[in-house]
Every structure is written in structure tokens, then in C-alpha cells.
Amino acid sequence: MLGIERVKQLLTHGRVEQKIDALIDALEYGEAGLDLIIQALQNSEVDVQEAAYSLLQESTEPRAKLALQLYNPYLFFEYLFTIERYTDEIRRIACVDISQEWQTLATYNYNNTIQVWNMRTQQVICIFQPEATKEFDQIAIAPNNRVLGLWYCLDLAEVWDLKIGQKIFTTNIQSEEFWRVSFSPDGQALVSTRDGYKLTFWDVNEQKIIPSIFIPENIHCRYPIYSNSQILVTEEQGFDQNYEIWDWQTQQVICTLSLSGYMPVITVSRDQRFLVSGSRENGTIKVWNIRTGHQLYTLTSNLSSITGLAISSDGQRLFVWSGDSTIEVWGI
Incomplete structure (x- = not known):
């Protein structure tokens, strides 16, 4: 499992595949990881946004549900x-x-x-x-x-x-x-x-x-x-x-x-x-x-x-x- 700082680095500088893997790892870091997944909804890569959207759909956290409500799924x-x-x-x-x-x-x-x-x-x-x-x-x-x-x-x-x-x-x-x-x-x-x-x-x-x-x-x-x-x-x-x-x-x-x-x-x-x-x-x-x-x-x-x-x-x-x-x- 990657450390939270490494997850942040990959989400900023990694390839698309690395960013998606980092989002999956972010699930292990509680509130801090959830924040990173929510932020990824604004990532410049559409594939990364889609991965974040899918992960948030599986979450029961109220913040995740709110983020989904504010997002445009038609993308x-x-x-x-x-x-x-x-x-x-x-x-x-x-x-x-x-x-x-x-x-x-x-x-x-x-x-x-x-x-x-x-x-x-x-x-x-x-x-x-x-x-x-x-x-x-x-x-x-x-x-x-x-x-x-x-x-x-x-x-x-x-x-x-x-x-x-x-x-x-x-x-x-x-x-x-x-x-x-x-x-x-x-x-x-x-x-x-x-x-x-x-x-x-x-x-x-x-x-x-x-x-x-x-x-x-x-x-x-x-x-x-x-x-x-x-x-x-x-x-x-x-x-x-x-x-x-x-x-x-x-x-x-x-x-x-x-x-x-x-x-x-x-x-x-x-x-x-x-x-x-x-x-x-x-x-x-x-x-x-x-x-x-x-x-x-x-x-x-x-x-x-x-x-x-x-x-x-x-x-x-x-x-x-x-x-x-x-x-x-x-x-x-």
C-alpha cells in the first residue's frame, strides 16, 4: 500500500493508470483519502474523474454523496x-x-x-x-x-x-x-x-x-x-x-x-x-x-x-x- 504522500504525488504527477491506482489506495486513508478522491473529480484527465466518480458511488459517507450531487455525471x-x-x-x-x-x-x-x-x-x-x-x-x-x-x-x-x-x-x-x-x-x-x-x-x-x-x-x-x-x-x-x-x-x-x-x-x-x-x-x-x-x-x-x-x-x-x-x- 502506498503512503498518503505518495498517493498525492501520483495524483499530481503520475500517468493516468497510476492516478487511478492511487485513487484505489486512497480508500485506505479514511477522511484524508476521501478528500483526495473528491478532489479527483476535478482532475484534468476524464478517466481519472470517472474512476473517482465510481469510487464515490460505492461510499456511504455523506460527503461523498454530496460531492456526487454537485457533480455532472453526463460527462x-x-x-x-x-x-x-x-x-x-x-x-x-x-x-x-x-x-x-x-x-x-x-x-x-x-x-x-x-x-x-x-x-x-x-x-x-x-x-x-x-x-x-x-x-x-x-x-x-x-x-x-x-x-x-x-x-x-x-x-x-x-x-x-x-x-x-x-x-x-x-x-x-x-x-x-x-x-x-x-x-x-x-x-x-x-x-x-x-x-x-x-x-x-x-x-x-x-x-x-x-x-x-x-x-x-x-x-x-x-x-x-x-x-x-x-x-x-x-x-x-x-x-x-x-x-x-x-x-x-x-x-x-x-x-x-x-x-x-x-x-x-x-x-x-x-x-x-x-x-x-x-x-x-x-x-x-x-x-x-x-x-x-x-x-x-x-x-x-x-x-x-x-x-x-x-x-x-x-x-x-x-x-x-x-x-x-x-x-x-x-x-x-
Whole structure:
């Protein structure tokens, strides 16, 4: 085992392989070694950063967990595999969502069927069909992995029991602008952005509306294009292609992004730290700091066009799909 001073020397002056070995040895030196591993997240060598990141993931120390929360894992993301969905019966995917532990994937297909997949085996668990005859535009799995939300963006939403494929209820308010729907962090409320300025909560168990939140700051002059239970993304009217990130709780704009291209696809990590945007015109994926509005990283998928994105709750997997039958999985 190397001495702590030798570990420091190798981390400063050693070759990449020596630095990675030194990080492993640093584990033997308690708090001082943990400090060196955390510092290595800023090393100029990406391979060293990745090694430090992996070691910190295995640590139970609160400081290690905090360092990971403050770090950008997308730097290490690479293409992992593709789920091919093409069959004679199902030629196109309308929308997709992934459960928080990224074990379950649900797809809504253009033949009006829902397929629930085991992500680890890439096998279909169950198939069921919504009662609405209209095509649904969006789909969401609740954080508790118990219920599934489906909605037609200008009309209504349905809530289903994910395990048995049975409908729980249908929303009874129709609107000219029934926008995005998501679930509250505990999975007990369905959250819909309606009429471009109102956040409505539906109690999943009681099947009724509970108090809503209004955004007063001129929201009617913008188009909501993404929402979850904490974050709303709106597009400003005009040709500047500026997008505002709102905090639903404070009802304040966090930052403004300038996203090029036609109607970029957007998703937000469940820890509300990162916004990921995808291009409908090519396979470009960009990662943004949601608090500062700074672009952090760019990925290039194998898809010619991106129509959907989703992030696992632990931030370790990014799911990218096009409007056909292909889902790419990216991660560390």
C-alpha cells in the first residue's frame, strides 16, 4: 500500500493508470483519502474523474454523496444499447416513460396499446388498451411505480393501475389547452398544467381535484412545453427561441435558456439539477445546469431525429427515442 504522500504525488504527477491506482489506495486513508478522491473529480484527465466518480458511488459517507450531487455525471455518458421495437403490428412509438428505478418502461404505441417492459430483460410484462379512442400524446409512471398517467394534450387524462392494467379514473375537466401531466414526488397526486397558467392537482386515491397553483407573472404569453411536480418550462412567444425555467413552489423564473432548432424535446432530472434537450432535426443532445442556464455537455445519438427523452431517478440512465420503434439507452 502506498503512503498518503505518495498517493498525492501520483495524483499530481503520475500517468493516468497510476492516478487511478492511487485513487484505489486512497480508500485506505479514511477522511484524508476521501478528500483526495473528491478532489479527483476535478482532475484534468476524464478517466481519472470517472474512476473517482465510481469510487464515490460505492461510499456511504455523506460527503461523498454530496460531492456526487454537485457533480455532472453526463460527462461520462456513453451509448449503451438500443431497444428495437419494430414489429408488423407496432411500427411507431408515440410516447415513453421509465420508472424511477429504471426497471420498468411503458410505451404508448400508435395502435392505441400500452406495453409495459422489464428494462433489464427487455421483455414485455403486460399489454393493455386505454378506453379513449383518441391517440395519447404523453405518458408518465408515478414515482411509487404503482400508477400510470396517460393524456391527450388538448382534452383529458386517464390514470391506470400499472400492475394490473386497470383504469382508476378519467379527469373530468376538459380544456382548450390541457398541457403536460406528471406526478407529485409521493405518487399520490396527478399534476396537470392547464390553460397555460394553472397547475391542477388530482388526488389519485380520492379521484378528485385538490387545490391548484396559479402562476401570475404573464404566463399566458408563453407556451408550456414541459412540467413536472416542481419545474415548468415555457417557451416565449416570438422568434428568439428563449425558454424560461420556472419553480412551481416559488412561482419564480430560475433561469432562461436559448435553445436552437424547432420545438426541442426537453426533460428534467428528478433531482431538478439538470435539463436535457434533444433536437427534432438531428441527434444532438445537450445537458444544461438548471440553476445557472449554462450548457454543460453535448452528446450525439445515432438517431436522425429525437422525439422523446427520459432520465432515471438516479441520473445514471438517459433514454432517447425517435418517433419510430427505436429507444437508445445512454449511461455510465
